[in-house]
Amino acid sequence: MFIQPASLTAMAQFFISTVIQPGDFVIDATVGNGNDTLFLAEQVGSSGEVLGFDVQSAALNHTQKFLAEKNYHQVKLVEKSHTCLDQYTIKPVKAVMFNLGYLPGKNSSIVTQKQSSIQALEKSLLALKPGGMITVIAYRSHPGGEEEYQAILTKVNQLDERQVKVIQYHFPNSRKVSPVLFVLIKN
Numbered sequence: 602m603f604i605q606p607a608s609l610t611a612m613a614q615f616f617i618s619t620v621i622q623p624g625d626f627v628i629d630a631t632v633g634n635g636n637d638t639l640f641l642a643e644q645v646g647s648s649g650e651v652l653g654f655d656v657q658s659a660a661l662n663h664t665q666k667f668l669a670e671k672n673y674h675q676v677k678l679v680e681k682s683h684t685c686l687d688q689y690t691i692k693p694v695k696a697v698m699f700n701l702g703y704l705p706g707k708n709s710s711i712v713t714q715k716q717s718s719i720q721a722l723e724k725s726l727l728a729l730k731p732g733g734m735i736t737v738i739a740y741r742s743h744p745g746g747e748e749e750y751q752a753i754l755t756k757v758n759q760l761d762e763r764q765v766k767v768i769q770y771h772f773p774n775s776r777k778v779s780p781v782l783f784v785l786i787k788n
């Protein structure tokens with residue numbers, strides 16, 4: 602497997618691939634165009650389950666269509682905020698992926714918000730199995746992005762390292778404001 606270390610989305614998938622297996626129950630908290638949803642469906646296979654959330658019906662319709670074309674029927678997409686994930690999580694979850702911000706090229710006013718992102722992160726931690734993993738990519742350049750990133754950073758700094766290990770992955774010498782990947786591993 603070739604991994605692109607300079608791509609945070611590729612690195613998020615790489616970290617997740619180290620913990621999930623066929624048959625697992627996993628969540629894409631921000632479906633968008635479905636790249637992570639497709640990756641999760643491939644990883645958990647037909648015996649696994651993927652739950653996906655997004656508040657944009659157009660994005661979900663697009664993703665639903667291409668998943669059906671690929672015969673991935675183990676995916677349930679929900680047109681609701683990821684803050685509702687506890688209502689759909691009937692068993693422990695092995696992995697949750699968050700790719701925050703807005704869908705590039707689409708309506709940038711439909712964007713994740715710090716309060717709901719924190720709430721969904723807290724619910725994900727509660728739903729996560731021991732040995733499970735959460736990835737969060739936070740973008741900092743758009744309006745509200747820096748505040749959302751700071752809220753995530755504050756939240757992960759408060760977690761007890763005996764319960765959750767946290768990795769922060771970013772590009773400190775970037776000429777632009779670097780997005781940040783957080784990886785949380787539940788003990």
Ligand SMILES: C[S@@+](CC[C@H](N)C(=O)[O-])C[C@H]1O[C@@H](n2cnc3c(N)ncnc32)[C@H](O)[C@@H]1O
Nearest residue numbers: 631632633634635636637655682683700712713
């Ligand atoms: C950066 S995009 C996700 C990209 C996606 N992972 C992909 O592969 O295309 C962020 C997505 O979060 C969605 N979003 C915004 N607020 C949300 C919320 N409260 N709950 C779930 N999704 C939300 C947006 O509609 C957008 O599609």
